[in-house]
Amino acid sequence: SSDLTQDPAVSVALGQTVRITCQGDSLRSYYATWYQQKPGQAPVVVIYHENNRPSGIPDRFSGSRSGNTASLTITGTQAEDEADYYCNSRDISGDHLFGGGTKLTVL
């Protein structure tokens, strides 16, 4: 399959840890990138090459992969982390795939 599958919505209590997952065969061969998108804004990279953070991204964001599943973990979730999160990878044809997105609600 060339799809990336994400849970549509996840909620987490303020200050707690949440994991957002992304499943797809392409993840066995290609890196996952995670994007955060807040309403009315363009996406921003929060994790690339599975577990690297761009400068300016808090270290509470981390990534991992096991088999065909990539995960984004937010430790000590803050109110400002409420957003949509998308995973992305390449596929064998050179196209780029996006997951359907996960809406994170911070309670």
Added chain:
Amino acid sequence: QKQLVESGGGLVKPGGSLRLSCAASGFTFSDYYMTWIRQAPGKGLEWVSFITNSGAYTQYADSVKGRFTISRDNARNSLSLQMNSLRVEDTAVYYCARRDWTGDVFDVWGQGTMVIVSS
């Protein structure tokens, strides 16, 4: 400061055409592959097309192949997307984005331009 600014969006009837532009600044445009990514209202992100740094090679999502054409003018630091035979399902915010040197990351994004296809 690295910046991408899209323009050219608007309202168009089904079957019509529209040309989007993206102006780049703050980095050496000719060094980077560039992409178009779109987002239908209330929906997720969809990769549309990319073009190599020289413009010699392009690739398209199946949903737009044969209807959209990506191009660039490195002398003008400009990226374009010519959209023909537009369909209602092409309605979306269209973002241009820079693809980093690894090919895995869209590291600079524009603010997007809205395209509405409706009769």
